[in-house]
Amino acid sequence: MKRLVLAGGGHSHVEVLRRFGDEPMADIEVVLVSPAADTTYSGMLPGLVAGHYSWRDCHIDLDALTRHAGAKFRQTCVTGIDPVQRHIICDSGLVLDWDVLSLDIGSVPPCGGVSGATQFGVAVKPVDRFLAAWDGILERAGVDPLRLVVVGGGAGGVELGLAMHHRLASTPGVRPCDVTLVTQAETIVPEMAAGARRRLRAALSHHGIGLIAGIAVCAVDAEGLTLSNGARVPADVVVWTTGAAAPLWLRDTGLALDKGGFVEVDEFLQSASHPGVFATGDVAAHRDARVPKSGVYAVRQGPPLAANLRLALEAQPLRPWQPQRRTLALLSTGDARAVAAWGGWSAEGSWVWRWKNHIDTRFMRRYRMAP
Ligand SMILES: Cc1cc2nc3c(=O)[nH]c(=O)nc-3n(C[C@H](O)[C@H](O)[C@H](O)COP(=O)(O)OP(=O)(O)OC[C@H]3O[C@@H](n4cnc5c(N)ncnc54)[C@H](O)[C@@H]3O)c2cc1C
Numbered sequence: 001m002k003r004l005v006l007a008g009g010g011h012s013h014v015e016v017l018r019r020f021g022d023e024p025m026a027d028i029e030v031v032l033v034s035p036a037a038d039t040t041y042s043g044m045l046p047g048l049v050a051g052h053y054s055w056r057d058c059h060i061d062l063d064a065l066t067r068h069a070g071a072k073f074r075q076t077c078v079t080g081i082d083p084v085q086r087h088i089i090c091d092s093g094l095v096l097d098w099d100v101l102s103l104d105i106g107s108v109p110p111c112g113g114v115s116g117a118t119q120f121g122v123a124v125k126p127v128d129r130f131l132a133a134w135d136g137i138l139e140r141a142g143v144d145p146l147r148l149v150v151v152g153g154g155a156g157g158v159e160l161g162l163a164m165h166h167r168l169a170s171t172p173g174v175r176p177c178d179v180t181l182v183t184q185a186e187t188i189v190p191e192m193a194a195g196a197r198r199r200l201r202a203a204l205s206h207h208g209i210g211l212i213a214g215i216a217v218c219a220v221d222a223e224g225l226t227l228s229n230g231a232r233v234p235a236d237v238v239v240w241t242t243g244a245a246a247p248l249w250l251r252d253t254g255l256a257l258d259k260g261g262f263v264e265v266d267e268f269l270q271s272a273s274h275p276g277v278f279a280t281g282d283v284a285a286h287r288d289a290r291v292p293k294s295g296v297y298a299v300r301q302g303p304p305l306a307a308n309l310r311l312a313l314e315a316q317p318l319r320p321w322q323p324q325r326r327t328l329a330l331l332s333t334g335d336a337r338a339v340a341a342w343g344g345w346s347a348e349g350s351w352v353w354r355w356k357n358h359i360d361t362r363f364m365r366r367y368r369m370a371p
Pocket residue numbers: 007008009010011012033034035036038039040042043044045046076077078079104105106107124155156157159160241280281282283293294295296297298330
């Protein structure tokens with residue numbers, strides 16, 4: 001019997017499990033390895049922070065999904081891969097052989113280079129740790145007015161800043177809090193067109209969220225931030241959402257990695273150095289295409305990954321995957337409104353949030369397995 005090991009319960013692997021459950025393969029053992037029994041759907045995370053959704057609304061039950069797929073679930077974290085001996089090593093001591101391995105383990109926030117960021121900042125990933133910290137922040141805000149600083153002006157940072165502000169401003173008993181966004185880039189969401197950027201800047205200013213752009217953070221301490229121009233930004237809470245870095249342990253695996261340490265893959269989503277190893281989502285670096293590190297692309301890679309894992313297990317030729325050039329971005333602004341952007345076109349309003357809510361809740365229904 002051949003064994004397929006799925007490392008990480010990310011956005012592509014949930015679709016792989018769903019498809020393997022709908023159409024099981026004979027004589028194949030599927031094993032999912034994940035540190036948590038539930039995985040967060042990133043599209044609804046800001047809505048959870050804002051208080052629009054419950055924890056369950058935004059989480060996929062990996063245990064139920066693996067049962068649907070007739071797969072085994074191992075709750076542990078992969079810490080090493082030997083692509084020559086074809087086994088993974090986990091922090092529980094588990095060593096697991098594989099015939100085909102797929103990695104969908106996401107990324108980590110790149111705060112290592114800034115002094116004090118890891119010690120005094122709250123990183124947005126791992127999400128379960130962030131959500132526990134967020135509960136603590138809400139409790140503290142019931143006692144003292146807090147100054148919150150979100151570092152990172154990408155889509156995640158802007159959505160999170162707006163969501164936190166909304167929750168703090170709308171929760172009875174919470175003291176008035178200040179939220180400020182700090183970004184090294186000259187503008188927030190630089191990858192988006194000017195119209196969408198303008199709408200998001202207007203949302204920040206409408207809610208009284210401060211914006212410091214074009215200056216790097218060089219240190220974090222218990223009292224706040226020090227910027228590269230020497231200025232101090234006082235803060236009681238610093239949330240770190242600056243892009244995506246690769247897990248460091250990948251460097252010891254012998255897999256071909258890009259300059260950032262992400263697993264280099266070809267058009268088949270397969271390792272550029274080791275056939276039989278696949279990678280998707282944030283952890284993958286596409287050799288021949290520009291694929292942004294976003295949940296949308298990780299979701300899109302689910303069906304072609306499922307197809308190629310089947311083909312690899314059957315020793316059949318793989319099928320290439322082509323990323324779409326443009327995707328629809330829907331960013332919530334905290335107050336049950338959202339901004340939509342498609343290339344140069346953009347729109348804003350409560351109808352955009354209802355549209356986003358419809359897409360997100362429909363997505364989640366696909367992974368809700370009957371008990
Ligand atoms: C606040 C915020 C909002 C965002 N909003 C959006 C949005 O609206 N739309 C969008 O497209 N993108 C959004 N993003 C980006 C999005 O979160 C990521 O691009 C997306 O989650 C990547 O999906 P993934 O499948 O690669 O990994 P993830 O979704 O991060 O899943 C990785 C999984 O692997 C597990 N794992 C991690 N390490 C290991 C290990 N060593 N061994 C085993 N398992 C492991 C984790 O527990 C997790 O279950 C947002 C990001 C943030 C921070």
